[in-house]
Amino acid sequence: MSARRIFAQPARYAAIAPYVWMVLFFLVPFGFVLKISLSQTAIAQPPYLPVFDFTEGWVAIKAAFAQLSRDNFSLLVSDNLYISSYLRSLVVALTSTLILLLIGYPIAYGMARLPQRWQAIAMMLVIIPFWTSFLIRIYAWINILQHDGLLNKILLALHLVSTPVVWLSTDTAMYIGIVYSYLPFMILPLYATLAKMDPSLLEAASDLGASPLGAFWLVTFPLSLPGVGAGALLCSIPIVGEFVIPDLLAGSSSMMIGQTLWLEFFTNKDWPVAAAAAVALLLLLVPPLLLYDRLQRRQLGGAG
């Protein structure tokens, strides 16, 4: 009864807001994309058939529905281009997330151990790159990585290499760009979990005979897993669909799914296939999200 009291009228309306948002800005657009993915490409405006025309009455709409087919999805499965770019996207996302974790964890750990005053400054330093446009930062990397760029100049000056190394248009360049761009998204959730950890837990571990390294693996790391999960999801999901970074920094030999989508949509003007690829991508991303949700639920389940 008291719970009902708390949700007085205004609060109840506020609780509806996120659902309204979801319906308006996710479900409805997704419906459009789904419909297009079931249509056929056509030289027309818009470039697909059928088009629902609600002025023609029920019969016309029924006829339009009958024209929808799964052909585009069959194409996705049968054509190597799509499968290989999906796989590449997954490999790139997993590899980048792993690198991000290996670089981001020590940084977040260090930040959480700083004196309170310095933590705020460290946080600023992590966020400051966002003040510059993302595209400009990626172009800056092109500058750094190109044949006579900063990196090669430094390497040559230090006599580490005798001839300039080819960085640009390689996977290495792409990974550098991805890791650089997504690092804050890995650091911030990790830092949030590590900073709120009770330091007396480490003292207790030490008191009970755990060495500093043992205490880290037995206490700090397991307790930071929610942060690891959040950071990994926050990075890996957008990386799967990443377009700009691989387009600008990686070679053209193989494409990520985002690039394939772009190709179908803008170059081939095949909206239905592009839409089908987008729907498939979304469906592929649902399992890891559900897995994360279950992990989090289990964490909370402990909280009873």
Place this chain on the structure above:
Amino acid sequence: MTEESPEIGRPNIDVSAAPAEAAADMPLLRIEGVSKNFGSFRAVDRLSLDIGAGEFFALLGPSGCGKTTLLRMLAGFETPDEGRILLGGRDIAPVLPHERPVNMMFQNYALFPHLNVRDNIAFGLKRAGMPRAAIDARVAEMVALVKLDGMEKRKPDQLSGGQKQRVALARSLARRPKVLLLDEPLAALDKKLRDSTQLELMELQRRLGMTFIIVTHDQEEAMTMANRIGVMDAGRLEQVATPRDLYEAPATRWVAGFVGDINLFEGDVIMQEHRRLMVTTRDSDAIVVAAPRQSVAKAAVTVAIRPEKVRLSRRGPALDADHSQSINRLEGVVTDVGYLGGSTVYKVKLDSGAVVRASVANIARLDRDTYGVGERVVAWFTPDDCMVLER
């Protein structure tokens, strides 16, 4: 590392395992001139203290007095800036916290939230490399000891405050440390649970024969549980004594005021004879007090008397006691009556303006002999019940 014997039985508190160079009369724990500074703040100030094996020792003091810092130095979480800490005759300064044969029960319990009760208790045993079967047996023993049977699979979040406290206790006892450090172990419990847990802790300590060092700001808790109490203020030990001595013979005025309630009269010694001192005060003609064991060096003293040793009567003590000539009488008016159940506290305003508190035990249920506000009474007490503290 602690002496982890795989066999399960009575805890083996083997003090003789101390290195050979240890003198025979060396106490289990010796703290020698230890200081600790945090920046310009001196938390512990050249403190020395001996604690023997099997003692239940309480460090009592107001917050910020350095008692927790001292405890943390024993555990190894802080390093002394000066002085030595000897455990079983061995300087433990170079011994890291995870290698000390000392365990600590934390004020907030510090239970590992991702581990269940069993794994929390087994944590220290696993680190000691105990065989699995021995760990199982020890955990079962600990669970039974703190009466947590059936809770082994629960996570800390699923336990009540009292249960968490028990897990923390079991976890810190599991390794059978030479010394168990308890940092305000009962502070988070409600009064009823605290009282019963106090008794359980005492019983446990007696049964295990372990040395317990408890830090508390609660004097009642310290008095109930400890055989000796060290009262700390501003990083120094003001007095180390049994609960009784602390209460009946406080060493300083500060201790007298900190431990229990007290009436204080400032005055000057004017005569000293037959183990009696005569002290003139602003509040009465003269108070006759028993001379303390050490002779009073300065004339300026404080006479202190506990409220329960101040008696009240309407007509004065001449009719109530035999040695009327040596009984101190203070006349005044009752201004406040506080009924506490077991006793009643009267505030008597003397003619000098000073207020004397008298605590009268309610020994009869239907006691008609009570005093009302505004009533004129005589507060009286014997010389032997007074304490003389130098100012």
